[in-house]
Amino acid sequence: MKYVDEFRDGEIARKLSLEIASISAGQPIKIMEVCGGHTHTIYKHGIEDVLPSNIDMVHGPGCPVCVLPMGRIDDAIAIACQPNVIFTTFGDMMRVPGSKGSLLDAKADGADVRFVYSPLDALKLARENPDRQVVFFAIGFETTAPSTAITLLRAKAENIKNFSVFCNHVMIIPAIKAILDSPDMRLDGFLGPGHVCMVIGMRPFTFVARDHHKPVVLAGFEPLDIMQSVYMVVKQLGESRAEVENQYARVVRPEGNPKALEAMAQTMELRPFFEWRGLGFINHSALRLRPEYADWDAEKRFEVPGIRVADPKACQCGEVLKGVIKPWECKVFGTACTPETPIGTCMVSSEGACAAYFNYGRFSMAAQRSRLPVINLTPAPAVASAPASKAAAVVSKEAN
Amino acid sequence: MQPDQDKAGSKLGEALDKIERVRVHRRQKFNLRDTHITLSHGSGGKATHNLIEGIFAPAFSNPLLDRMDDSAVFAVEPGASHMAFTTDTYVVSPLFFPGGDIGELAVNGTVNDLAMAGAKPLYLSAGFILEEGLAIEDLRRIVTSMAGAAARAGVSIITGDTKVVQRGKADKVFINTAGVGMVQAAWPMGQAQARPGDKVLINGPVGDHGIAILLAREALEIESTIGSDTAPLYELVARLLVAAGPALHCLKDPTRGGVATTLNEIAMTSEVSIALDQNSIPVRPEVRGACEILGLDPLTIANEGKLLAIVAPEKAEAALQALKSHPLGREAAIIGEVRAEPVAMVFLRTDIGGTRVLDMLVGDPLPRIC
Known part of the structure; x- marks a missing residue:
């Protein structure tokens, strides 16, 4: 398929891998891919098998489903269960567990919950059902916020009063700041979230390079985009540089998308603080509707419990989202918590690190179990938390 | 051995243990924890398996069912040739779609389940649940399409049933078909027969x-x-x-x-x-x-x-x-x-x-x- 196959060429991937291996010379390097879309690509295409074994990809907080705290899901369900409401949401959110079940359970109990591909579809539903209240569950980073903003502008222009938005848009930069300030931080560089950058541009990332001296490469979402971006990070490290570079230039313009930013600014404003799953409360990290849009604000139109709910004790989504532990290091991973019966959000969305790992990623380790003694003889790299998966992956490559 | 090597080694062992646990867990009998039917139970994926293994299989258990193949295969009487028997229900929406309709699907789906048992499909039954208000013309189109599909598949529809329910109690038309066929393969075939190297x-x-x-x-x-x-x-x-x-x-x-x-x-x-x-x-x-x-x-x-x-x-x-x-x-x-x-x-x-x-x-x- 044109424009896709070009970015999935195994031969080029192997060449890039050799280049990365030669520049990094076996040094263990930890690179965080901030965006859940990258995590998904990495696992779906088995990129960890193709990368040299000293490159460790650490999964970041950029999965909008994963970072939403349980209390907000409960609020969403409370709205969905109100009489006369059609509650619309992206498909992934249907299965995310709140403290008392998911939206899918609420639907089975009789709530009118529908999944849509765009907030404009929700607005269309509102036009078609003037006697019903249509609520859109807005989630996502700066990538999806503009489409919510444009829908709000249109709702106001057309004066559609039976439509409202339950706004949970969050912003990526405060989350990256929180990770950089975390004492657990042991990262060498970042793959920046290409689609967010398409909206906000390159400038917001300069502090990572300037203040924290970590390379950032704004990356696309095809396998070769990821490979090339890793190469660019490793090259910066090799040359002792820390800059913001743009690998995804076919989409990301340095200044971002001013029109999208303008629509967001017209309809939304910063919340003083917002709770992130696993990261806790972060100041100025999320958006709410501006007072001029109060009529379309579901939080104002409906009673929401707004109760903070602690995550299940066993769940370690927080550590996974910060890149402190790998999905398989969580106590409930794959046993109590699976994609069919998720405990934590990271196991729900296809962009969640745990779900990606569970669905796609565990082969090389499982297959090589019988070779454990062989792996044990290989001296471990100096860093204690060196990626075990890599060691297994190497053996897997030899076995092939 | 240096301490950090020890540590990394045990960490790796721990990881592999974990992976093994997941693998064992995954192979365990399916476990139905849900309290209500959700749409995922109809997806044909894991939730459907949970439902079948949790509700139907234990209640109906017998050697023919427990093989969980698309068709049951049995000898009509000891020593006689083998027959395949299967059933399937069709609820597709929309009723008419590019490349086919619910009627054609209801024939092909069931004859294919027989064919997967290595059986030549012979006869079908057809049961209809019709919603009050369905256009007769739509029903005629569906039934005509079924007849055409049956002719192409070389089967006859030899028995049937019709029920009508109030508006809103079903969605236009649901169709159930069951089929029988004669098994042509004289060797064991089925989803338990895959061998390394195949x-x-x-x-x-x-x-x-x-x-x-x-x-x-x-x-x-x-x-x-x-x-x-x-x-x-x-x-x-x-x-x-x-x-x-x-x-x-x-x-x-x-x-x-x-x-x-x-x-x-x-x-x-x-x-x-x-x-x-x-x-x-x-x-x-x-x-x-x-x-x-x-x-x-x-x-x-x-x-x-x-x-x-x-x-x-x-x-x-x-x-x-x-x-x-x-x-x-x-x-x-x-x-x-x-x-x-x-x-x-x-x-x-x-x-x-x-x-x-x-x-x-x-x-x-x-x-x-x-």
Whole structure:
């Protein structure tokens, strides 16, 4: 398929891998891919098998489903269960567990919950059902916020009063700041979230390079985009540089998308603080509707419990989202918590690190179990938390 | 040994233990924890398995059912030839879609379940649940289409039933068909028969049916020329039976849950591993395009005119040629092979040369596709 196959060429991937291996010379390097879309690509295409074994990809907080705290899901369900409401949401959110079940359970109990591909579809539903209240569950980073903003502008222009938005848009930069300030931080560089950058541009990332001296490469979402971006990070490290570079230039313009930013600014404003799953409360990290849009604000139109709910004790989504532990290091991973019966959000969305790992990623380790003694003889790299998966992956490559 | 080496070593051991636990957990009997039916229970994926294993299988358990093949195969009386028997219910929405309609599907789906048992389909029953207010003209179209499909599949519809329910208690038309056929293979065939070394064949591109239905629904404004692949497969099966003989170990049609779910079922039942090569799996560009846009995997999308054949390696090429000799198998391909380890897992060699697990479908990307 044109424009896709070009970015999935195994031969080029192997060449890039050799280049990365030669520049990094076996040094263990930890690179965080901030965006859940990258995590998904990495696992779906088995990129960890193709990368040299000293490159460790650490999964970041950029999965909008994963970072939403349980209390907000409960609020969403409370709205969905109100009489006369059609509650619309992206498909992934249907299965995310709140403290008392998911939206899918609420639907089975009789709530009118529908999944849509765009907030404009929700607005269309509102036009078609003037006697019903249509609520859109807005989630996502700066990538999806503009489409919510444009829908709000249109709702106001057309004066559609039976439509409202339950706004949970969050912003990526405060989350990256929180990770950089975390004492657990042991990262060498970042793959920046290409689609967010398409909206906000390159400038917001300069502090990572300037203040924290970590390379950032704004990356696309095809396998070769990821490979090339890793190469660019490793090259910066090799040359002792820390800059913001743009690998995804076919989409990301340095200044971002001013029109999208303008629509967001017209309809939304910063919340003083917002709770992130696993990261806790972060100041100025999320958006709410501006007072001029109060009529379309579901939080104002409906009673929401707004109760903070602690995550299940066993769940370690927080550590996974910060890149402190790998999905398989969580106590409930794959046993109590699976994609069919998720405990934590990271196991729900296809962009969640745990779900990606569970669905796609565990082969090389499982297959090589019988070779454990062989792996044990290989001296471990100096860093204690060196990626075990890599060691297994190497053996897997030899076995092939 | 230095302390940090020790630490890394034990960490690796811990990781591998964890992975093993997941693998064991995954192979355990399905465990139904839900309190209500949700749409995922109809997806054909994991939740459907949970429901079947948690509710139906224990209640109805018997040696024929417990094999969990698409059709039950039994001798009419001791020493007599073997018969295959199956049933399926159709609730697809919309009733008419590019490439077919609910009537054609109701015939082809059931005759294909018989064909997958190596049986020549003979007779069908047809039960209709009709919603008050359904246009008679729509019903006529559906029934005419069923008659045509039955003629093409070489079966007769020899008994039937009709019920009407109040408006809102069903959605226009639901159809149940059951079928019987005579088994043509004189050797054991089924999803427990895959052996290490066997090759995995498919008769053409995957995902057409599910994507055709998805795009036929109004909400998505994507235009395409993709039609459902619904077709009766017995003629293909007959050619395979001749070309491969007892080397044909298993036939299964990748309907709900797609190729991924179907191969996982085979891997679990046969206690083998299945390795697929992504670059060998035929997918139409339109289907790939739609999947890329919608974030779906063609390997978990339903098919209604495809079969997966597990064939011993020495007959794989003959089986491939047999498939290719028929119009429904022109784009047939060998897409993978059966291995001994790791048991009960399917994995995919990806387009860029990585490896990943290919799991069953979880959740339901599109309800009511058949």
